[in-house]
Amino acid sequence: MRHTTSTATRTAGPLALALATACLTAVMAQPAQAASVSTWDKVAQCEAGGNWGINTGNGYYGGLQFSLSTWKAFGGAQYAAYPHQATKQQQILIGEKVLAGQGQGAWPSCGPAAGLGADHADPYPTPSASPSTAGVYRPGESVFYVSNTSGGLAGYAGFGASGDVPLTGDWNADGKDTFGVYRPSDQTFYLTNDNATVAVARKLGNPDDIPVVGDWDGNGTDTIGIYRPSDQTYYLTNDNATVAVIRRMGIAGDTPITGDWNGDGTDTVGVYRPSDTTFYLSDSNATATVSHTVKFGNPGDTPIKGDWNGDGTDKIGIYRPATSDFIGAAKDSDTVIYNKRFGNPGDTPITGAW
Ligand SMILES: [Ca+2]
Ligand SMILES: [Ca+2]
Ligand SMILES: [Ca+2]
Numbered sequence: 147m148r149h150t151t152s153t154a155t156r157t158a159g160p161l162a163l164a165l166a167t168a169c170l171t172a173v174m175a176q177p178a179q180a181a182s183v184s185t186w187d188k189v190a191q192c193e194a195g196g197n198w199g200i201n202t203g204n205g206y207y208g209g210l211q212f213s214l215s216t217w218k219a220f221g222g223a224q225y226a227a228y229p230h231q232a233t234k235q236q237q238i239l240i241g242e243k244v245l246a247g248q249g250q251g252a253w254p255s256c257g258p259a260a261g262l263g264a265d266h267a268d269p270y271p272t273p274s275a276s277p278s279t280a281g282v283y284r285p286g287e288s289v290f291y292v293s294n295t296s297g298g299l300a301g302y303a304g305f306g307a308s309g310d311v312p313l314t315g316d317w318n319a320d321g322k323d324t325f326g327v328y329r330p331s332d333q334t335f336y337l338t339n340d341n342a343t344v345a346v347a348r349k350l351g352n353p354d355d356i357p358v359v360g361d362w363d364g365n366g367t368d369t370i371g372i373y374r375p376s377d378q379t380y381y382l383t384n385d386n387a388t389v390a391v392i393r394r395m396g397i398a399g400d401t402p403i404t405g406d407w408n409g410d411g412t413d414t415v416g417v418y419r420p421s422d423t424t425f426y427l428s429d430s431n432a433t434a435t436v437s438h439t440v441k442f443g444n445p446g447d448t449p450i451k452g453d454w455n456g457d458g459t460d461k462i463g464i465y466r467p468a469t470s471d472f473i474g475a476a477k478d479s480d481t482v483i484y485n486k487r488f489g490n491p492g493d494t495p496i497t498g499a500w
Contacts, residue, residue, distance in 0.1 A: 444464075
């Protein structure tokens, strides 16, 4: 693996920004009265010695020492006749309602002692993965165009230069994908966190390598790597500098494709084989296993991936250049669950959660 450790100082070409017309960041409403599981654990430790199944016969039950009348008044009967018969999560869910209705004083001593009134965290937040949508990079303009979940234009930004390969990823772990490019002429990645300013400029790979990006170590940050067609090998970094993973995958003629195929938060390697229009995907970057095999698409299609339904798992798909169609499949299936036409002939497809 040949790569330099010097930081490139040139910029990524024209950086004039025509910024997104819509900010799609979803803001979760914060409950006025709520507390984390760890805070509820402190209450239970104080009230019941941490025993969620306790019934001493004193008229108070379970980890949060509800009376039966309180348990019923706040809906606990949907879970169990008595509090101590319900699960810890069910007791906490009723505890949330009591906290919202009566405040931390419902546990006169242990509530304040645990900081119950000052926590405000949602103990069981709903997973909030954002679905991926289609986008394109228009090489002649060096402009990214991205779509919303309805398939309409969500925004656009100029970045990169002629001949660049477009990339998208969450380079700073803020939950939003932003743009980047790989410049084959100098084998350098230029990444931006605001779709305008170069935040990372890093040389990696040789001419003819194919750039890949992903969260190879599951820490929330996408980093760079390359796939070398000549030896069918991935070379991946976790810090945009040092190659941490060297992994052979595929055969000559395959196209690299990477994603979180099992929803565990770590992106792993795969290939798309045009000769049999089949994806071969691994859930590991360490061992040479094929975990998922899906036949999808037609000759001439370009493989893509995305979390089309926002459930936290990447699925395969294809981009059909002749018609500018993005067609995404369900997990481990050829059932189409995403189908949008976006961009123009000649565009390069990208996908992401903007
Ligand atoms: Ca980001
Ligand atoms: Ca990472
Ligand atoms: Ca994974």
